[in-house]
Amino acid sequence: MFQMQNASSQLEPECVNFVDEYPDLTNEPIIMGVFFVCYLHIFVLGLLGNLSILYLTMKYRHLQSVQNIFILNLAISDVIMCLTSLPITPIAAIYKVWFFGWPICKLIPFIQGTSIFVSTFSLSAIAIDRYNLVVRPHCHPLGMRGVSIVAVCLWIVALIICIPCGWYMSITEYDRLCGEYCTEAWPIDEVRKGYTLLVLVMQFLLPFSVMAICYAAIFFRLRERAEIKLKKLSERAQLLENSTAGAVTLVNKEDDNSSPSQSVEVKQKLMLVAQQRRTTIILASMVLLFGITWLPHNIATLVMEYNTALIGEPNMYLITMTAHLISMLTNVANPFLYAWLNPSFKEMLFKTLHGAKEFRGGAKFSSSYERKDTIIRNMDTKPVSFNAQEDAF
Incomplete structure (x- = not known):
């Protein structure tokens, strides 16, 4: 009898894997493949975009302006986010076990949180700086x-x-479950909940409010200036038309119903309206992108914190991973919105790429690039434009 009990106890496993004991949708091969492809694209594009900003800012001294220092700060934090949050967070969320040891368990949440805060703080600083340039130029x-x-x-x-974030993280082992787990070990639950609210306010609500207020004020000021310039264009065209009315012959009136001054006026109005539309789209995109990408992550964190019953839900990991994936899209969008739409960064990017292609292809490429570069610079040079600070949008 004793031998049979001993044999049966040896057949029982000492521990079970968490994913075998508590399976969820993130362990499905199709979903794992989708997350892998999405995270890989964000990782590669985020690193390429932000590292290129760092390279160009360090290489070209005239890019080291006041506003671009905030963009540089944003790029540094996004690079850190790409290197820490993108690879490790999905691995921990899918396999549920911590593979990286005690020091990384302490450092990663601390580094991740710092880079996220610096990124959102930098976005707020950029908004305030642009507000001062446009709304309070004096x-x-x-x-x-x-x-x-x-x-x-x-x-x-x-x-x-x-x-x-790092202080209260610790390595934990559970009975019957294999492996180690990196979990939060707060002494008081109320303190943890209060800290979660603080993070929500400082990382999302405050930056979002600052960006919305600043960019709304910028939008209204630019629209006001555009209306004034449109009015001046109309008055100038009317004066030109009145001064040249006596010199227009009857034949010209029959052949062409519009004078040259009217055609110039129409072109300038169209360019001004197009630029105003472009500025509006960029300003709205900055606010909406921040809100759309970070709101799901903050809602998921807050709901999990205050509704502990959701911790046992099988879809919890899928929801949190999806929210985290959406928030990481900012690593790709930030370089585009805050740098590549800036004519200075765009010009230096073309110049750098031109130098590399010229080195590989010889002088044959030079003439074609010069023609393209001239076209691009001519497109950026508008007869009717806002000031330099406004053109940064």
Whole structure:
């Protein structure tokens, strides 16, 4: 009898895998493949976009302006996010077991949180800086020393806020479950919930409010200036038309119903309206992109924090991974919205690519590139335009 009990106990496994004991949709091969492809694209595109911003800013000194320092700060935080959050978070969410040891368990949440806070703080700083340039052009602008101090302060504040993220993380082992688990071990649940609310306010609500208010004020100011310029164009065209009315012959009136001044006026109005539309789209995209990408992640975190019954739900990991994936789209969108729509970055990118292609292909490529570059610069040079600060949009 004793031998039979001993044999049966040896057949029983010492532990079981979490994914075998509690399977969920993230362990389905199709869903794993979809997440792998999406995360891989975000990882590659995010790194290429942000590293190219870092390279161009460091290489070309005239790109090291006050506004571009905030963009540089944003690119650094996005690169850190790509290197830490993108590879490790989906692995931990799919396999549920922590493979990376105790030091990484402490460091990764701290580094991830800091990079996310710096990214959102930098977006707020860019919005405030553009607000001052457009809405308050006569106020004392920040110099390079001032903007460098602000950038460093953003990192310090982010580091301080994220200290609990690493402090209360620990490696835990559970009975009957194989492997180690990196989990939060807060001494008081109310403190953890309060910290979650603080993160929600500081990382999402405050930056979103700042961006919405600043870009709304910029939009209304630019629209006001556009209306004034349209009015001046109409008045100027009317004066030109009245001054040249006596010189227009009857034949010209029959052949062409519009004078040259009217055609110029129409072209300038169309260009001004097109530029205003472009600015509106960019400003709206900046606010909407931030809200759409980060809102699901914050809602999922808040609901899980205050409704512990959801922890046992089989779809919890799928929801949190989807929300995290959506939030990581900012790593790809930020370089495009805040750098590549800027004519200076675009021109330096073409110049850098031209240098590399010329080195490989010889002087034959030079003439064709010069023609393209001339066209691009001529497209960016508008007869009727806002000031340089407004053109940055």
